[in-house]
Amino acid sequence: MTAQYDLSGRIAVVTGAAGGFGTAIVKRLTAAGATPVLWDLPAALEMLPDQDMPAHAVDVTDEASVTEAADAVISRFGRIDILINNAGIVADPMPTWDIPVAVFRRILEVNLVGAFLVCRALVPLMLKTAATGHSGRIVNIASVQAKEGMDKAAAYSASKAGLIALTKSLGKELATRGILVNAITPAASMTAMSIDAPKDRLADILSRIPMGRFLEPDEVAALTIWLCSDECSFSTGAVFDLSGGRATY
Numbered sequence: 001m002t003a004q005y006d007l008s009g010r011i012a013v014v015t016g017a018a019g020g021f022g023t024a025i026v027k028r029l030t031a032a033g034a035t036p037v038l039w040d041l042p043a044a045l046e047m048l049p050d051q052d053m054p055a056h057a058v059d060v061t062d063e064a065s066v067t068e069a070a071d072a073v074i075s076r077f078g079r080i081d082i083l084i085n086n087a088g089i090v091a092d093p094m095p096t097w098d099i100p101v102a103v104f105r106r107i108l109e110v111n112l113v114g115a116f117l118v119c120r121a122l123v124p125l126m127l128k129t130a131a132t133g134h135s136g137r138i139v140n141i142a143s144v145q146a147k148e149g150m151d152k153a154a155a156y157s158a159s160k161a162g163l164i165a166l167t168k169s170l171g172k173e174l175a176t177r178g179i180l181v182n183a184i185t186p187a188a189s190m191t192a193m194s195i196d197a198p199k200d201r202l203a204d205i206l207s208r209i210p211m212g213r214f215l216e217p218d219e220v221a222a223l224t225i226w227l228c229s230d231e232c233s234f235s236t237g238a239v240f241d242l243s244g245g246r247a248t249y
């Protein structure tokens with residue numbers, strides 16, 4: 001049975017909303033009565049089957065684009081309760097010393113600086129909403145690779161480790177200001193991000209998961225929705241594992 005949460009009236013910005021995890025998170029938010037606002041790159045938004053949902057073309061690495069989208073949410077809804085920092089990219093697997101500098105920088109730019117830029121633009125707006133008595137939530141989608149440091153994925157692992165550190169810092173800063181900030185560390189899931197990885201790489205990754213299967217996007221959404229709910233009330237700056245037993249810490 002699916003747990004039911006009441007997030008009615010809450011406005012939730014989801015970055016990378018058109019992707020695998022984003023779609024599952026948007027579905028759960030909608031089912032809980034929240035209004036998700038879908039942020040993603042223009043080409044990704046164009047592929048969405050439902051073009052009527054509130055959406056805004058955003059490149060999270062572009063400060064002006066993020067500010068414009070934030071202003072649009074406030075103009076339309078007047079509040080922001082929830083932020084899911086979910087936009088992310090991976091690079092082809094390769095040893096650290098072979099990674100082109102531009103590729104390393106780009107991975108950090110999207111996965112870490114992007115989340116920072118979105119927090120920087122939205123937290124002041126979320127604080128205004130929280131001041132009206134409505135508890136806010138930020139959920140950052142990191143990765144088990146942040147904890148473990150994956151071979152041939154130094155840029156991705158480093159970017160997600162940075163996202164965990166950002167979560168911890170921001171969680172402390174907002175702990176008494178009505179906004180809880182938490183991170184999730186998923187293992188591999190067969191979304192667009194992973195599905196085209198080399199077969200031997202996928203077999204290697206699967207062999208590291210004690211439960212012997214890949215993660216389902218809805219399992220990310222289920223944990224995310226709990227973190228967004230009032231049932232989550234005494235966790236902030238925390239990291240929630242979703243790795244089928246791969247990371248036991």
Ligand SMILES: NC(=O)c1ccc[n+]([C@@H]2O[C@H](COP(=O)([O-])OP(=O)(O)OC[C@H]3O[C@@H](n4cnc5c(N)ncnc54)[C@H](O)[C@@H]3O)[C@@H](O)[C@H]2O)c1
Nearest residue numbers: 016018019020021044059060086087088186188189191193
């Ligand atoms: N799929 C996995 O195996 C896995 C495992 C652990 C963590 N994650 C993380 O989960 C998050 C979602 O991944 P997913 O599996 O749904 O992948 P996905 O590729 O299906 O979705 C990622 C989304 O991010 C968007 N995006 C990329 N760059 C962007 C930018 N500059 N600005 C705005 N949007 C941008 C893409 O357009 C896409 O819609 C990512 O942060 C990813 O790193 C994924």
